[in-house]
């Protein structure tokens with residue numbers, strides 16, 4: 639069966655503001671190897687607007703994607719003809735960008751007569767720890783990015799259960815919005831972390847929305863408003879005020895994430911007492927050292943293991959898409975050239991389930 643054969647997969651990612659292509663190989667025993675991983679961030683295109691402008695993002699993907707695919711092939715020392723399948727993010731994400739990547743993948747699949755694998759971007763994040771750390775199913779994932787904040791039970795390829803999500807802003811988005819109101823620039827997360835270093839995390843007590851409820855959901859919009867009101871009350875802000883607000887905000891969200899991660903791990907233990915308790919973190923916010931330190935503490939208190947893939951593989955990249963494609967390909971999955979790009983595509987829909995080709 640296709641399942642066990644080694645495979646080399648091209649992965650394409652264009653769902654937000656990274657144009658990325660990678661070539662990944664999965665061996666007979668399920669170990670992955672990255673042969674090339676090329677990412678072009680569009681920071682310059684969007685900097686003047688303080689956020690990602692979807693039309694500009696799509697246009698930049700269109701301009702650069704072919705070159706980036708060619709560069710990935712060069713770095714891997716392979717010709718396009720050598721790959722076994724073409725994987726591309728088919729959603730969720732900014733639809734113009736997704737269309738550029740998916741259409742390119744379809745054209746390559748048709749021209750080279752290779753299977754197409756339409757990858758759910760969230761599944762790509764979810765499976766990355768299997769590429770980097772060979773983590774076995776089941777495990778708990780916390781995805782914290784600019785677009786998503788969710789706990790997902792990862793039971794297998796295509797087999798997910800969402801345990802909690804944000805009811806308003808994603809955590810990265812909250813970092814970005816607070817950074818914007820403090821005039822720290824975009825993307826806000828790294829700038830906030832840098833500003834927070836010289837700040838007092840105890841100076842301001844910000845609200846912790848939803849935390850009194852047992853559900854594993856998040857809410858950050860009320861917190862963001864509280865920060866804005868505080869900043870307006872203090873205006874004009876001194877450099878120290880900005881640092882103290884950034885540090886207090888960061889401490890607040892780190893606390894929220896840590897409490898929720900502890901609750902999610904307890905639920906994981908109760909639901910799957912035989913499984914090792916592994917918490918995998920994915921998404922750009924995983925780069926935040928204060929949050930990572932709190933997650934480490936929560937895991938070690940509970941005898942659980944925290945797995946954080948290298949940050950270049952936590953943020954958007956092509957290797958995670960190629961790897962998700964490789965995992966699906968190994969199970970005999972391929973998608974039709976009529977596959978649609980999807981702006982929204984929750985992980986736990988039945989259509990994520992693996993339908994073996996020809997079944």
Ligand code: KG4
Nearest residue numbers: 783784785810827828921922923926953954
């Ligand atoms: O996963 P990612 O690269 O892109 C997607 O959103 O898919 O995540 C980007 C997000 C941005 O909101 C950025 O501000 C945030 O991750 N981020 C951080 C840090 N580095 C990136 N947030 C907090 N602290 C950081 N060090």
Ligand code: ZN
Nearest residue numbers: 763783953954
């Ligand atoms: Zn992402």
